[in-house]
Amino acid sequence: MKDSINWKSIKTILLDMDGTLLDLHFDNYFWQEYLPVHWGKMHNMGADVAKAQLKDWYSEEAGTLSWYCLDFWTDRLKFDVLQLKADVEHLIQYRPYAESFLEKLRADTNYRVIMVTNAHENLIKMKVDKTGIDNYFDKIISSHTIGHAKEDQAFWQKFQLENPFELDQTLLIDDNLTVLRAARTFGIENLLTISKPDSQNEEQDPEEFNAISSFEDINF
Template sequence: MINWDKIETVMLDLDGTLLDLHFDNYFWQEYLPECWGQRHDMDIDSAKAALIPRFKSMEGTLAWYCLDYWSDELDLDVFGLKQDVEHLIKTRPYTVELLCKLNEMGKEIILVTNAQEKILDVKLEKTGIKKYFDFIISAHELGSPKEHSKFWELLSNTVQFSQEKTLFIDDNLTVLQTAQDYGIRYLLSIARPDSHLPERSPTDYFPIKDFREIFTD
């Protein structure tokens, strides 16, 4: 599938790529609405009806990924609530095997994520995968989300990499499009970011079901 002789750098997303997106989906779609609804004497369906449009209005912005922003907006300790369900943080199948294999091959591995630093630290600690990365870059550190071209410009000023020799894997199709527009040559998507949901329909970016696929001929 991949001609590894042409790849020097592998950039990897975190949530929905290396980690099961179920943690985040459950938190934002179920647990947070439940907690917010209890505070406002609302059932969960009413709370969802009130919150989901607010969430969607911020998608693709840095604020959408900012726990502090939502804590202020909702008058809740969002980070604390995330810690309540941190037992749901899990790697996707063969994530560790992927990272070990890339290390063995001598590839530079860069984690590029929209996750805010404090929840990023929790996820890396919980899964034990921090040690595999050469660089860990949060969009909050750069001040722009991966959905924006500015992120990629800022990233190139932070770490050195060749766009022509970089493989990028992400579950977010908008992010992949932006990376392609920037010039990242090799792009792959994820077929099933959330283990509790069915596989997604095929996309323009080859959706991998299992990380072992990328090491086959």
């Protein structure tokens, strides 16, 4: 599949991290398997009971800054969540052709490349240490620094004030359809999603968006 983007008009490229450039399997496995089992053991709970309880708590916070906040979960669950994440950091990996895409973008001076992520700053640091992904960006912006999740208009308003960009000359690639809809409402005209954010899971339905299955589909 071709990427359907008019690259000649693009000046700014906004890229999400987890599920877009990096395999979401790390995050999904951690939150859905590894953490519930660990937390269940701490409270003498079976894995299934722990998973069900945490699933409820997760869904209460879905799409908010708290859901993405390690401090929030460390406080709520009463142990160091980032520390536990380090146990499974071997699962932090690029998605297919993501690194060669970033190398190619970096070599092309026509584009300003900014990471926009809902990941907590400390988690970004863990992933940067593991992958060197920071080398490919002019800037890395965490929604925790902005103070609003990417799902909120307030994120985009503040982000654009601090990093001016033209709506019609900007491309956002993000695996999260709610985030893409928020960006579209804000006015960003070029949007792409990812058909398989988690290498170990089913493809997601891209609904009204164009999806790429790997960065090999992108030609600029």
